[in-house]
Structure formats: structure tokens, C-alpha cells
Amino acid sequence: MSRSSVLLVGADPYVLRACERHDVEAVLLCNSGAYDSGRVRLPAGSTMIRVDDVTNVEDLVAGLHRAGLGDKKFDAVQTSWEFSAVTVAALGRVLGCRTIDPETALYFRDKSLQKERLRAAGVPVTRTALVPDVYDVSEVPWEFEPAVLKPIAGGGTTSTSVVRSRKDLEDASRKFREERETKRTFLLEEFVDGDEWMAEGIAFGGEVLFFGLGIYSEPCLEAVTGQKPISLRRIDPDSEAESYQRAEPVVRAAIAALGLQDGVFHMELFNERETGRIVFSECAARRGGAMTQEQVLAKFNVDLGEAALLCALGRMPQIDVKVNPDVVGCIGFYGPAGTIVSYPTADEMVSRPDVVFAQMWVPPGFVLSPKFSASAEMIGAALLVSESVAAFDQRIEELRDWFGERFVVAEPGLTSGQRWAWQRKHWPDREYRDWLFEVQ
Structure with a gap:
């Protein structure tokens, strides 16, 4: 049997370690942060390719072609990176190899679609209201108090906040406009105590x-x-x-x-x-x-x-x-x-x-x-x-x-004198000296 090969999108040290243990050839497409980190350990015979955006199919396919791997046949494409789930599903279809189904990947990313599907299946799920554009919340129904405002397909708790009144919701909307938040489709979810x-x-x-x-x-x-x-x-x-x-x-x-x-x-x-x-x-x-x-x-x-x-x-x-x-x-x-x-x-x-x-x-x-x-x-x-x-x-x-x-x-924003005072506090033995000889 020929050696299995997998295309990995995003650096995951434990998946890379598993490739080594199971003798799987890995080709890693990673972003600049992982590439520059100096901490990615590749199994022997594996390849790392830096791309600008691991959520963009064009970037991923172009990266493979620039590395001379555009025609390589992979057994699977996999990611542990939240924001690349749908991208990897689409990439798998392009490359003709195993990966998560694109529609399934979408249900695991879009929280509105996810909750609708589970509610229809009878799974106890938090109530929600779609916020089509967080820049304008005037038509968003205020049905639960307090509520959690979150991006429709975010990760972690980025741009997530508790809003306890319609005024809080409007204030959050104004803040997102002022900060020019690029992801504007949000979800308003009931807060569960x-x-x-x-x-x-x-x-x-x-x-x-x-x-x-x-x-x-x-x-x-x-x-x-x-x-x-x-x-x-x-x-x-x-x-x-x-x-x-x-x-x-x-x-x-x-x-x-x-x-x-x-x-x-x-x-x-x-x-x-x-x-x-x-x-x-x-x-x-x-x-x-x-x-x-x-x-x-x-x-x-x-x-x-x-x-x-x-x-x-x-x-x-x-x-x-x-x-x-x-x-x-x-x-x-x-x-x-x-x-x-x-x-x-x-x-x-x-x-x-x-x-x-x-x-x-x-x-x-x-x-x-x-x-x-x-x-x-x-x-x-x-x-x-x-x-x-x-x-x-x-x-x-x-x-x-x-x-x-x-x-x-x-600390940021200190004057030169304040920085010297800060250093004296932490490293008193590193005092700056102003003269060669003491005056007697």
C-alpha cells in the first residue's frame, strides 16, 4: 500500500504529531503567524507552505501550485482552524479528496442556521434573533433580557458582549460602526443563567x-x-x-x-x-x-x-x-x-x-x-x-x-523619566549613572 497523504490547513501540532506516528505524509498550508513562529515541527518528509489567507480557497490552491504540488493527489484535507471549516470543505471538492461535507461545515459555522436546525430536531436550544446588519439594529426584535450579542460565525468570544436593554444593543451598534467592524451579521441570543x-x-x-x-x-x-x-x-x-x-x-x-x-x-x-x-x-x-x-x-x-x-x-x-x-x-x-x-x-x-x-x-x-x-x-x-x-x-x-x-x-505611554522609575523598581542594580566621579 502506498503511504497516505493529507493536506492540512492551519498548523495543529498534535495532528502533525499524529502524522508522524501513523506514517502519513503531511503538506501544511499555514498563515504567516504560524510560519514565522518558529514553533511548527514538521514530520520527516513533510512540507510547509506559507499562504496569506487560510480561509481563502484561491490562496490555498495557488500556494499548492507555486510549490509544484498543484497536481498532487491527497487522501484527505483537514483543518483544526475554526474559520477554515467551510473553506476546507470546498477545497476538498476542488481536489477530489475526503473532507467534511460543505453543507455540514456550514451548519457548524453559521450559528443562526445551526440553531434553526437543532430547534427543528427538538434539541433544547437557546432562543435567538438574527441581526442582519449590526450597524442598524432598529428592526431587531428585543425579546429576551438580558441577551448575548455575537457574530454569526465567530470564534472564541471575539466581538461578543452581554446587552441588558435595547439601549445597550443600540450602544453596541454605535460602537461597532465607530470601530468599523468588518463582520456585520450578528446573532442576539437569550442569556441563560x-x-x-x-x-x-x-x-x-x-x-x-x-x-x-x-x-x-x-x-x-x-x-x-x-x-x-x-x-x-x-x-x-x-x-x-x-x-x-x-x-x-x-x-x-x-x-x-x-x-x-x-x-x-x-x-x-x-x-x-x-x-x-x-x-x-x-x-x-x-x-x-x-x-x-x-x-x-x-x-x-x-x-x-x-x-x-x-x-x-x-x-x-x-x-x-x-x-x-x-x-x-x-x-x-x-x-x-x-x-x-x-x-x-x-x-x-x-x-x-x-x-x-x-x-x-x-x-x-x-x-x-x-x-x-x-x-x-x-x-x-x-x-x-x-x-x-x-x-x-x-x-x-x-x-x-x-x-x-x-x-x-x-507599561505603554510613559515618559522617559517614568520608564527609568519603572526600571529602578524592577531592577535597582541597573541604575543609570550621570557622572564619573562623586563631588567630595
């Missing part, structure tokens, strides 16, 4: 082979709105079996209604506080962020990166679930506005109690914006394994404080 859960899973042949639940320590949107680092943990299928019993019908019905045949998924759910009802929020045909790969592997012994590759190739993943009885979760790190000067090393973080893995995603010298606007804008994260939920929560708070004390950022 309750815990925010996520389900990470694998589907093959249209059936859910595996799913594992997680829960945010505080709702994701509230954490971002309050500028507080996100933390979350995995829900244990043994000690918290009742959570799985309530979520499973919704998870399976949603995947069936959306038509995912082979692939991994990341689903957001609400555990409604007053009723205990599980309500569908949204779902993507890729794994979640914030160290989801590492958490699921540590808690359930399931490699979502490997599953994504095998499903793309039409091979059933061999899943051997082994539940870790300890509490597994992670914390994301953010920072104040300014230029990053230094932060604790991964080894220093792993030396902290219960921290088993840590990773920083931006290097020193990176400039942080005044306010993080998306759950994907973390500068790094740490994976924790604790003996109890109480111990996990305690470790999270301790790690936040410890990291914050050691995270050094040069």
Missing part, C-alpha cells in the same frame, strides 16, 4: 464514539468581560455521572441533527440554574482551545489530535478510555497592556503544586493590547491535576497570584 459546560467528542460513521464534559470555573464570557483569566476543569464520568446522564441525549441528538460523520467536535452547553435543563449553545467541528487537547488526554486518555487525523482519512480511531480519578483542568494567563519583558519559565510553573504542564504562546517583546477581547487571546496556560475540586480551585487562585507577581510588562 447557569453553569457553562463543554463537551469534547469524536464522531465516526455519524455515531458519537466518545465525549467528555468540562465546566468553566466561571462563565467564559463573564471571565473575558471582567478581564479575569479563564479556568476550567473536566467533569468526572464516575463521581459526576449524573451530569453525563443529563448531557448525553443533547450531545448525541445535536451531532446527529448537524450531520457530522467523521471528526472531532467542541460543543458548548448550559446547565440551567433554575430547572437543571441542559440547553445547547453552539458547536464547532474541531476541538476546543485552552489546552483542551492536553486536558482530555490527561483525564480520559483520549488523543483528539490523533482522532482528527484518523477521522479525516476515514479510519476509525481506536479509543481506549482510562479515566483519571483526579481533577484535571487548566488556567489561562493574560496580562496588562504593554510590552512583555519577562515571565516565569515553563519549568518554574511546573514546579508549582499540582501543575503538570505549562506553555507560553507569545515571546518576550510581544505587545499586549489594553483589553483582551477573546478567549483565544491568552498568552499561555497551565495544566493542573489536583486531588479534589476544592484543591483545584485553591491552586488556581494561588497560581494566578504567583504568576501575576512574576509577570513583568513595560
Whole structure:
């Protein structure tokens, strides 16, 4: 048998690692950020091609032709990049190889179409109202209060906000006009009071082979709105079996209604506080962020990166679930506005109690914006394994404080004198000297 080959759109280190393990030739089409990062590790015999836009079929096809691979036959094309899902579906049709169905990909991207389909299938889902143009909300019905305003096909929590009145909605509209927001089709969704859960899973042949639940320590949107680092943990299928019993019908019905045949998924759910009802929020045909790969592997012994590759190739993943009885979760790190000067090393973080893995995603010298606007804008994260939920929560708070004390950022907009004062505070031994000899 000839060696399998896969065209990857967007750099995913765990899918690339799976290519090496399964002897799959990989051709990677990635954007400039990944290309310039210096952190993409390619399996032997694989190829990386930089393109300007991984969401544009023309850019992707042209990149292949410029590299002399325009006529190469691939067994599959795959992406873990949220914004490329429909692009990859179309590209698969162009290249004549396996990939997600274009219509299915669309239902996993467009939240309005997604919720309509699930509502028709009888899946409990949040109520919504379409906002055709966020620049003008005068005709948008105000039916639920409060509500969440989000892009129709966004990712993470970018450009997402809570609006508590029609005035808030109009203010948000004005702000988007002033900032010249380019994505103007939005969705207004009822705000559900309750815990925010996520389900990470694998589907093959249209059936859910595996799913594992997680829960945010505080709702994701509230954490971002309050500028507080996100933390979350995995829900244990043994000690918290009742959570799985309530979520499973919704998870399976949603995947069936959306038509995912082979692939991994990341689903957001609400555990409604007053009723205990599980309500569908949204779902993507890729794994979640914030160290989801590492958490699921540590808690359930399931490699979502490997599953994504095998499903793309039409091979059933061999899943051997082994539940870790300890509490597994992670914390994301953010920072104040300014230029990053230094932060604790991964080894220093792993030396902290219960921290088993840590990773920083931006290097020193990176400039942080005044306010993080998306759950994907973390500068790094740490994976924790604790003996109890109480111990996990305690470790999270301790790690936040410890990291914050050691995270050094040069403030923006300071005068020269203020910068010298800032340096004296952090490095008193680096004092600037004004004269050669002291006056006696």
C-alpha cells in the first residue's frame, strides 16, 4: 500500500504529531503567524507552505501550485482552524479528496442556521434573533433580557458582549460602526443563567464514539468581560455521572441533527440554574482551545489530535478510555497592556503544586493590547491535576497570584523619566549613572 497523504490547513501540532506516528505524509498550508513562529515541527518528509489567507480557497490552491504540488493527489484535507471549516470543505471538492461535507461545515459555522436546525430536531436550544446588519439594529426584535450579542460565525468570544436593554444593543451598534467592524451579521441570543459546560467528542460513521464534559470555573464570557483569566476543569464520568446522564441525549441528538460523520467536535452547553435543563449553545467541528487537547488526554486518555487525523482519512480511531480519578483542568494567563519583558519559565510553573504542564504562546517583546477581547487571546496556560475540586480551585487562585507577581510588562505611554522609575523598581542594580566621579 502506498503511504497516505493529507493536506492540512492551519498548523495543529498534535495532528502533525499524529502524522508522524501513523506514517502519513503531511503538506501544511499555514498563515504567516504560524510560519514565522518558529514553533511548527514538521514530520520527516513533510512540507510547509506559507499562504496569506487560510480561509481563502484561491490562496490555498495557488500556494499548492507555486510549490509544484498543484497536481498532487491527497487522501484527505483537514483543518483544526475554526474559520477554515467551510473553506476546507470546498477545497476538498476542488481536489477530489475526503473532507467534511460543505453543507455540514456550514451548519457548524453559521450559528443562526445551526440553531434553526437543532430547534427543528427538538434539541433544547437557546432562543435567538438574527441581526442582519449590526450597524442598524432598529428592526431587531428585543425579546429576551438580558441577551448575548455575537457574530454569526465567530470564534472564541471575539466581538461578543452581554446587552441588558435595547439601549445597550443600540450602544453596541454605535460602537461597532465607530470601530468599523468588518463582520456585520450578528446573532442576539437569550442569556441563560447557569453553569457553562463543554463537551469534547469524536464522531465516526455519524455515531458519537466518545465525549467528555468540562465546566468553566466561571462563565467564559463573564471571565473575558471582567478581564479575569479563564479556568476550567473536566467533569468526572464516575463521581459526576449524573451530569453525563443529563448531557448525553443533547450531545448525541445535536451531532446527529448537524450531520457530522467523521471528526472531532467542541460543543458548548448550559446547565440551567433554575430547572437543571441542559440547553445547547453552539458547536464547532474541531476541538476546543485552552489546552483542551492536553486536558482530555490527561483525564480520559483520549488523543483528539490523533482522532482528527484518523477521522479525516476515514479510519476509525481506536479509543481506549482510562479515566483519571483526579481533577484535571487548566488556567489561562493574560496580562496588562504593554510590552512583555519577562515571565516565569515553563519549568518554574511546573514546579508549582499540582501543575503538570505549562506553555507560553507569545515571546518576550510581544505587545499586549489594553483589553483582551477573546478567549483565544491568552498568552499561555497551565495544566493542573489536583486531588479534589476544592484543591483545584485553591491552586488556581494561588497560581494566578504567583504568576501575576512574576509577570513583568513595560507599561505603554510613559515618559522617559517614568520608564527609568519603572526600571529602578524592577531592577535597582541597573541604575543609570550621570557622572564619573562623586563631588567630595
